[in-house]
Amino acid sequence: MQHESEIREPLILGKKSYHQVTEDIVRPIEGKASKHWYMLLTASIICFLWGIGCLCYTIGTGIGVWGSNNGVDWAWDITNFVWWIGIGHAGTLISAVLLLFRQKWRMAINRSAEAMTIFAVMCAAIFVLLHTGRPWLDYWLFPLPNQFGSLWVNFNSPLMWDVFAVSTYFSVSLVFWYTGLIPDFAMIRDRAVKPFAKKMYGIMSFAWGGSARHWSRFEEVSLVLAGLSTPLVFSVHSIVSTDFATSVVPGWHTTIFPPYFVAGAVFSGFAMVLTLLLIMRKIYNLENYITIKHIEYMNIVIIVTGSIVGVAYLTELFISWYSGVEYEQYAFLNRATGPYWWAYAAMMTCNVISPQLFWSKKLRTNLMFTFVMSIIVNIGMWFERFVIIVPTLCRTFLPSSWNMYHPTFVDIGIYTGTIGMFFTFFLLFTRYFPVIAQAELKSIMKSSGQEYKEKHAAHSNDAYNAGHH
């Protein structure tokens, strides 16, 4: 059994036995759904349906119903795409990167964070598939043999790299998430009394039994998937950033984009995880598993990545001046003082100033403050993508081509719809799937559970005293 230092705070609070862990995690699934759950679900479904309506309107009538125009040909669509993909990256980071770093605190949060990733990538995919203009021809994005002499796609293009990156990211994240769920589904199956539930969880659990050989393969598979997902996370968002960085547009054509985007993604992703988890732990009484320490660790990641993002902003500003390239200099002058200066101010305040407040231990262990901050960070990161795209495109090289951009109700509607879709899926996830990786958590109970740590500390104190007298 692994020994953990006594000065580390426990990751599982209270007097918990293995059976109690099972009970706590399965209670939201076996019990009846609360009134709050139904209310939130209804609100989410309404937004989702509105979004579907706007989506159908776009496909039926054309991209002209959006606010995009000749100069600003990417606007809310790509802003939202990058925003959602960025949010998705936190889930993979928590499951994969923290596993490689052997951070046991990831076990209470990885399941819901990965679910968040899957749903976020689905939302992102909607924008990509829709913004092509003729979505029924989206299969042209793939290198399939065809009757145009077999006209192939251009593998030199970052837009093509995106196709492979996002598809791979979605499918691998799905596999990673689902593989981890199998032992937990088996737990629910073995407890299920109602025949339909037993059958469903039985099928979903793939007949898992917890045999030693299977656990050994399971652990190896988790480790390898984590090892594969880590470079995947970094590569996917770097590739998304190259959609901008490989262009010649001033303000876009900079090598800082890949690391800057990845840090920004982790930043906004962790903020979204916090928003979801702070509510979920309260409603499902999981405070003993998703403890204040977990929240604090996530806030620390937010300061780190927020600071990287802040440094990236300052670097961009400095280099644009230092380069002496007038177009680059103007690109940033325009962001700060042009027609969208308010978006720039929002971005700077939300992303640079606010996360720095987490240096204070009092603030980063305060749940209400953390919740408000997580929303602020998400808003700030949306503005960051908006500021990169719209103000830049509305004033590119040729002043006679300068154009303003205003979103239409359809742009806003589809975005609202994806938020509705995200929450709908997440709420369904919390109702029918185990939100915490309980099998994993049980494996650290003896090393990181509060009751065991206290017992251990008492014994070692006795041994120490006995040895010294």
Add this chain to the structure above:
Amino acid sequence: MSKVVIHAIYDDEEPLLANAKQIRSQGFRIKDVFTPFPVHGLDAAIGVPRTRIAICAFIYGLTGASLATLMMWYMMIGDWPTDVGGKPSFSYYMNVPAFIPITFESTVLCAAHGMAITFFLRSWLVPGAKAKNPDPRTTDDKFMMVIETKEENRATIEGLLKNGGASEIHYK
């Protein structure tokens, strides 16, 4: 000689681990152990060899890289090279930097999915199959050791199990 299958249930993993080592050191073979979570040291205690699934993943990854390379060479250089912005379209080597992202993604895709499918098929974990654990409590908080042995050894093993802290013993 007739065989007997013994199911020993424990309430905690520590007695299970100690008892498994003890029984194995006496020369008996342990057929399987069912636990609600992976127990460290159990593989060594019951003699489960190291899994080779990571090697499979590596091979699948190489396959993915080769497939992507072949695909891009054929489509961009071999079959229909096009002049896009003056980029060199007659040489694969000159395009390699641009082809890296897709080669990498294909490697990860094939490695991950290949390994996952291998894992499920090798362990025969498929939707619709019968649950593999004989006792449903082993996904909650009980640990089960399964020993298949000749009828004559039954008493010896039973003694070892009882001394080792097994809370229940069943015979099948």
